[in-house]
Amino acid sequence: MKSPLAPGIRLLTSFSRDGCYRGFILFLTFLFYTAYHLSRKPISIVKGELHRNCSTVIRPADLNITNNETWCDWAPFDQDNYQTLFGILDNCFLVAYAIGMFFSGIFGERLPLRYYLSFGMMMSGMFTCLFGLGFYLKIHSIYYYAVIQVFNGIMQTTGWPAVVACVGNWFGKGKRGFIMGVWNSHTSVGNILGSLIAGAFVSSAWGMSFIVPGLIIASTGVLCFFFLVEKPEDVNCTTPHRHREQQSSETEPLLQKSSHIDRTANGSINVEPSEVTVEPSEVTVEPSEVTVEPTEAISFREALSIPGVVEFSLCLLFAKLVSYTFLYWLPLYISNVAHFDAKEAGDMSTLFDVGGIVGGITAGLVSDYTGGRATTCCFMLIAAAPMLFLYNYIGQSSIGATVGMLLLCGGLVNGPYALITTAVSADLGTHESLRGNSRALSTVTAIIDGTGSVGAAVGPLLAGLISPTGWNNVFYMLISADLLACLFLTRLVYKEAQGWCRRSP
DSSP, rough: OOOOOHHHHHHHHSSSSHHHHHHHHHHHHHHHHHHHHHTTTTHHHHHHHHHOOOGGGGGOTTTOSOOOOTTTSTTTTTTTTTTHHHHHHHHHHHHHHHHHHHHHHHHHHSSHHHHHHHHHHHHHHHHHHHHHHHTTOOOOHHHHHHHHHHHHHHTTTTHHHHHHHHHHHOOOOHHHHHHHHHHHTTHHHHHHHHHHHHEEEEEEEOOHHHHHHHHHHHHHHHHHOOHHOGGGGGGGGHHHHHHHHHHOOOSSOOOHHHHHHHSSSSSSSSSSSSSSTTTTTTTEEEEGOOOOOSHHHHHHHHHTTTHHHHHHHHHHHHHHHHHHHHHHHHHHHHHHHOOOOOOHHHHHHHHHHHHHHHOOOOOOOOHHHHOHHHHHHHHHHHHHHHHHHHHHHHHHHSHHHHHHHHHHHHHHHHHHHHHHHIIIIHHHHHGGGGGTTTHHHHHHHHHHHHHHHHHHHHHHHHHHHHHGGGGHHHHHHHHHHHHHHHHHHHHHHHHHHHHHHHHOO
């Protein structure tokens, strides 16, 4: 008679081999993109240290100075145009990121994801460290930091299309909104960790605020090289497509176009109900062991013709404009308005990302339950507009108001952004019109996120130009962008509403 298994062993044995691999890949890709965002965050924390109000800082007794207000600033950010220079640095990174993203998807489809991600993370780590070395080498040239930001922006484009394509290869559409809502919290987790790590060094040696995150992302690149599995079939796991076929008959057979079959075998293929026979080699294989699908990479034009790609891309342009303006300027805003030092402002800004985690998961759950991705995004964008207005006017009145408004605004702003860049991108990248071509996912993701990255570049630039006229005007710009993002989804919301009406009794 067998003894009863211990509870812990029963828990371990309840997981299938496929489930273990899927959990491992989800964790690994979560770790990778957390590192990407962790290495982007230091610049927003260090801004408050590069230009300070030096009249409030204790001056060393042996220091001869001529300007009491700028003696502690880091040249060239010690001049009155420091906000413009910060905007230049932000845009060197973001414009390079936006342009590079459109090409990144093309490379991601044609190169092994493991090599592509590993190279991108190690190179991004190198450029992040080089930025920090400017402190120790006492480099005061804006051109040095600008060039570093350009190359870092290009290297950072390797991340998003590759990790989304990898996750899309491993997970089906069943609970994609919830799974990717949880998974996409890597963005906010990376921002939080980046803020805390950069904040730990910013007051003593701001160079380490870049070097430590740079070493972390380079280390994850090494981890990727040794452990990433790109597709389930690489380790003989069940593909999400085949798993759905075993559970239902919703998916149509992919072996329909003879022109494709001719390209995948040296001979003719005869499809019978019970077997697949390949001639002239006369090898007979059960259908459960062979899945033939298109392997050609799709063009930009074909990707843009997928229903919903253009609308969601334009929506993300404005949604990401708002999100990235907060990412790069929120610590400085808190420092200027609430008069916190650089570390305190950085720590407080992490609340926006905590709200973003909850918002992303909530958006995924609601969209899974209702089936309305566009409607979920539209509702959250509409709710975000008045919350941004209130945060600007009452958000700094007390600590409680600051905490509450940052959490609320973070959830409403980052919820749609998270949903579009993950579940929506994966849905469109595996759209039925693609007939199972999984290689399209990287291109579709790159188009959507690349368009969004244009907004990510424009937002911080506008904030840098507008903020000297008053922070109120920056928030009016953000509210306008939020409403424009909502506007581009109106046709899709209408179609989703029509679908609900047809299904109702």
